[in-house]
Amino acid sequence: MKRAVALLSGGLDSATTLALARQSGFEVYTLSVDYGQRHRHELTCAARIADQLGSARHIVVEVDLRRIGGSALTDEIDVPKDRPLEQMQQEIPITYVPARNTVFLSLALGYAEVVEAFDLFIGANAIDYSGYPDCRPAFLQAFEQLANLATKAAIEGKGRFRVHAPVLSMTKAQIIQTGSALGVDFSLTSSCYEPTADGLACGRCDSCLLRRQGFIEAGIPDPTRYAPTSR
């Protein structure tokens, strides 16, 4: 069985991406990154999703991006709340983490080399946040090129790395419908940037708003447990 490595954040997009990788017949090694994110609850979710969807081995790599800073997800900066969709799409939000997907894909590449996989799956999505630079096709293509120059496995001719982003051009509703059809249990996932200590979603950050709207548009009941203070 061909092996792949999938990045798993604990959210909707990467869960559906993993399900798609499994459906394509890959034995999938999953990787989550503990980067000092304030919403650490997503790491618990990632492990549960890995289990539900039959990951061959799930690892968590620690990278302390707080040392670098520059984001509302790692620093003590307020996460924006209650923003209309149009505003979210106007600019790259403060929740952007400098070079995050570059760091994550680099770790996935190292993991892939060790488990002898050449297919990397990432749940990047270019629709909801048109602004995140490292969620665009040109970035993913450039990383694929880099991967084939960066590694012992590639230059020894053992294979050619490919970066797969199967939900890249899907709307949130399409991602939810696709994942549901493949049996993803979305109640195990978390998208909130600022969940409570018990893992309840705030319902008001950009990520919660996009998720909630996605379930409505998909016509699928939203299994998210929201905090009493959500709207």
Place this chain on the structure above:
Amino acid sequence: MKRAVALLSGGLDSATTLALARQSGFEVYTLSVDYGQRHRHELTCAARIADQLGSARHIVVEVDLRRIGGSALTDEIDVPKDRPLEQMQQEIPITYVPARNTVFLSLALGYAEVVEAFDLFIGANAIDYSGYPDCRPAFLQAFEQLANLATKAAIEGKGRFRVHAPVLSMTKAQIIQTGSALGVDFSLTSSCYEPTADGLACGRCDSCLLRRQGFIEAGIPDPTRYAPTSR
């Protein structure tokens, strides 16, 4: 003054690279990576070199590459000893760490974005180990391309990232001569893959052998403190 970010390992190559960046007039922010390397002594050396050469700010980012494994530098695999130079150059050694420079440059890129630098310096060297894939010019060029697609700073047109590897084509002797001329105190550096707890060099791993030979060829006294068991 223009800002730059330099990766600092604690060894000769990155110390000379930092000195060259300073000589070029950059205010340099330095970054070392605590990746679970067995030779952690190099992190102490990196901090001392940063201080000696006037780093604007030195940070250490933790990335636990032991979770990924696959290298003699992070796993309990014997580091090769007493190998002739020709043998070192025949194949990519077991001290290769999967995707290491890709991970390191990604972190440098994130740091650069936060401190508003566009110039990244890395002490990659293509001469001694012709085998390390991520020390080749083609790899560094591919990373530069990636950096200009990966970041908010680049796509907003604030600047263009450049990857500088000024010692890439120098021999070890040339690196030592260049660093010496710029005032690098090489007694603060460490190259050994398996130093003693006190930081004494083994004198027998590939890295020690290349370093020792480099000082001889450079005609400069070797300030390295070797363990009594070295040859």
